[in-house]
Amino acid sequence: MRCFWDKRQLLHAPAQELHNGSFVPYAEHPGRPRSILAAIGPTEAPRDHGEAPLLRVHPADYLDFLKRAFADWQAAGRPGDAAGYVWPVVRRRPLRLERIDARLGRYSMDASTPIAEGTWETAYWSAQSALSALEAVLDGERTAFALCRPPGHHAGADYAGGYCYLNTMAIAAEAAIAAGRRRVAILDIDYHHGNGTQDIFWDRGDVLFVSIHADPATDYPFFWGHEDERGEGDGEGTTVNLPLPRGTDMAAFGKALDAALGRIVGFAPDLLLCSYGADTFAGDPISFFRIETADYAEIGRRIAALGLPTAILMEGGYAVDALGANVASFLSGF
Ligand code: SP5
Numbered sequence: 243m244r245c246f247w248d249k250r251q252l253l254h255a256p257a258q259e260l261h262n263g264s265f266v267p268y269a270e271h272p273g274r275p276r277s278i279l280a281a282i283g284p285t286e287a288p289r290d291h292g293e294a295p296l297l298r299v300h301p302a303d304y305l306d307f308l309k310r311a312f313a314d315w316q317a318a319g320r321p322g323d324a325a326g327y328v329w330p331v332v333r334r335r336p337l338r339l340e341r342i343d344a345r346l347g348r349y350s351m352d353a354s355t356p357i358a359e360g361t362w363e364t365a366y367w368s369a370q371s372a373l374s375a376l377e378a379v380l381d382g383e384r385t386a387f388a389l390c391r392p393p394g395h396h397a398g399a400d401y402a403g404g405y406c407y408l409n410t411m412a413i414a415a416e417a418a419i420a421a422g423r424r425r426v427a428i429l430d431i432d433y434h435h436g437n438g439t440q441d442i443f444w445d446r447g448d449v450l451f452v453s454i455h456a457d458p459a460t461d462y463p464f465f466w467g468h469e470d471e472r473g474e475g476d477g478e479g480t481t482v483n484l485p486l487p488r489g490t491d492m493a494a495f496g497k498a499l500d501a502a503l504g505r506i507v508g509f510a511p512d513l514l515l516c517s518y519g520a521d522t523f524a525g526d527p528i529s530f531f532r533i534e535t536a537d538y539a540e541i542g543r544r545i546a547a548l549g550l551p552t553a554i555l556m557e558g559g560y561a562v563d564a565l566g567a568n569v570a571s572f573l574s575g576f
């Protein structure tokens with residue numbers, strides 16, 4: 243399988259994140275892609291598709307914020323990485339935001355997605371890897387893998403969150419539509435609900451978003467991913483949420499997967515895009531499902547059995563010692 247990765251995706255390395263009241267080492271660190279690279283064999287550098295495909299999803303003011311935030315933070319004399327501490331929860335309106343703290347709140351949804359030196363460059367090349375995997379599939383490959391890092395599915399059109407800055411999945415889906423694909427299905431099997439992807443395609447009838455994830459009653463991102471979220475307007479019924487309890491093993495995950503795949507078949511898409519997170523693994527340090535390494539091959543086989551052209555985009559997965567094996571197992575199923 244063709245795999246896409248750019249070494250500039252190692253640059254982003256925030257020191258710490260806020261977790262349960264303490265600062266702890268940042269879970270989404272460069273050791274993750276190193277583990278995957280050691281396990282999957284040769285990769286190709288992505289083609290540079292420029293900013294136009296990013297701008298189909300994200301407004302220019304958000305991209306400008308991401309590019310400038312760390313320099314603005316340093317210019318304000320701040321130590322460490324840039325992170326917000328106040329958020330506009332009600333009556334958001336356009337304001338000229340003078341302070342970096344105000345912009346950080348305006349363009350983020352949590353306090354655990356810091357912006358460091360190199361964050362923009364890393365996110366940019368993660369998106370280019372996604373676009374290159376998509377391009378390979380549009381050009382006739384049956385499947386392709388993008389080692390996206392940072393991940394993307396928590397980022398909305400104009401906010402970062404959950405270790406995500408650019409929504410790589412939405413960027414790929416919009417590129418597919420711009421290239422003439424009429425119906426695109428997204429299957430998100432990261433442990434966490436892909437709230438950003440859902441938000442971006444909430445009212446779209448041409449993009450199906452189906453997600454299997456930990457119940458937001460107990461897990462991040464808490465506010466989205468509940469079963470009754472189904473989309474609106476043209477998108478009513480094209481958002482499908484299948485939350486599962488902590489402790490879910492392959493038997494229960496497999497049932498939800500079959501239900502998800504049934505919804506995808508019913509949508510009759512031209513193309514499948516998969517947000518793959520290995521944080522459903524039994525040994526994941528921040529998650530609570532019980533999927534084993536060998537199970538990922540079975541999950542991959544069942545997805546591949548749909549027979550759809552499929553681009554796979556990496557999302558989460560934090561058990562670094564097992565991460566490469568888990569990704570390789572999943573890809574082997576295709
Ligand atoms: C893409 C993805 O998997 N994002 C996950 C975001 C979850 N962030 C909040 C969970 C807080 C866990 N912090 C644990 C840090 C351990 N070093």
Ligand code: ZN
Pocket residue numbers: 432433434519521557558559
């Ligand atoms: Zn996750």
